[in-house]
Amino acid sequence: MYLKLILLLPLVHSFHVPFPLLRPSTTSLSSYKLVLLRHGESTWNNENKFTGWHDCPLSSKGVLEAQQGGTLIEEAGYKFDKCYTSKLQRAIKTLYLGLEFSNQLSTPVVHDYRLNERHYGGLQGLDKQQTVDKYGKDQVMIWRRSYDIPPPECDKDSPEWPGNDEKYKDVDPSMLPFSESLKSTKERFMPLWNDVIVPEIKDGKNLLIAAHGNTLRALVMHLDNIPEDTITGLNIPTGVPLVYELDENMKPIEMEGRIEPLSGRYLGDLEEIKGRIGAVAAQTK
Numbered sequence: 001m002y003l004k005l006i007l008l009l010p011l012v013h014s015f016h017v018p019f020p021l022l023r024p025s026t027t028s029l030s031s032y033k034l035v036l037l038r039h040g041e042s043t044w045n046n047e048n049k050f051t052g053w054h055d056c057p058l059s060s061k062g063v064l065e066a067q068q069g070g071t072l073i074e075e076a077g078y079k080f081d082k083c084y085t086s087k088l089q090r091a092i093k094t095l096y097l098g099l100e101f102s103n104q105l106s107t108p109v110v111h112d113y114r115l116n117e118r119h120y121g122g123l124q125g126l127d128k129q130q131t132v133d134k135y136g137k138d139q140v141m142i143w144r145r146s147y148d149i150p151p152p153e154c155d156k157d158s159p160e161w162p163g164n165d166e167k168y169k170d171v172d173p174s175m176l177p178f179s180e181s182l183k184s185t186k187e188r189f190m191p192l193w194n195d196v197i198v199p200e201i202k203d204g205k206n207l208l209i210a211a212h213g214n215t216l217r218a219l220v221m222h223l224d225n226i227p228e229d230t231i232t233g234l235n236i237p238t239g240v241p242l243v244y245e246l247d248e249n250m251k252p253i254e255m256e257g258r259i260e261p262l263s264g265r266y267l268g269d270l271e272e273i274k275g276r277i278g279a280v281a282a283q284t285k
């Protein structure tokens with residue numbers, strides 16, 4: 001009897017393999033899974049304003065997008081052990097709506113400022129199209145999408161400098177930006193990825209990261225080893241779950257239905273997603 005049980009154990013374990021999406025907390029034998037989610041449309045996205053660290057809420061469309069993102073997660077069967085998000089309400093609210101609509105609201109959540117959007121410096125609050133009219137399309141494109149050129153800085157006494165915001169009172173002020181390029185955003189985020197998130201993934205935890213367009217661009221740039229001159233053309237749509245499978249070295253496995261240069265794949269209708277990606281690009285014409 002005991003012998004039979006012992007012989008059966010490996011078989012019981014192998015039942016996990018064909019249904020990796022349905023398992024609550026362990027990984028398949030071949031890969032780790034990670035789900036990324038950009039927040040739904042915010043009120044300032046809707047008003048076409050540079051947002052950065054400004055803490056505006058989701059628009060009503062953004063709420064719907066986040067709910068739909070949660071439904072897609074539920075339909076695909078993803079369950080999370082833990083979630084990471086920023087200190088900004090549009091990402092936090094998106095995360096909770098995503099968890100609510102995938103029936104896992106009790107999942108533990110970590111809020112870390114290192115997942116905040118790229119700080120847009122002195123541009124925060126300006127209308128994107130008016131900024132194009134004033135400075136020209138090329139200059140604004142450099143501020144929006146160049147890899148290492150930051151927008152002009154905000155002032156130290158500006159409400160847009162996070163050192164003047166209670167939310168960041170526990171953060172060393174020297175770590176709080178006046179403006180950031182994608183490169184400096186990536187440098188801010190990578191220690192959280194390497195020191196905190198990667199060990200949890202390797203420990204077998206299924207994670208959901210709800211963050212922002214530019215922090216997620218920084219993460220996929222790292223995961224997919226995207227060159228600096230290619231990342232400039234990459235935009236992440238609001239509220240669409242992006243699923244990655246990673247090997248034991250945290251290298252992504254190319255998934256079916258992916259949109260290059262990403263190895264991960266978005267959940268949902270590909271044509272609609274492509275339209276939403278194009279809409280982000282078209283915010284400055």
Ligand SMILES: O=C(O)[C@@H](CO)OP(=O)(O)O
Binds near residue numbers: 045049051280
């Ligand atoms: O304004 C912002 O903070 C970001 C994301 O909404 O915009 P962009 O896509 O122009 O970097």
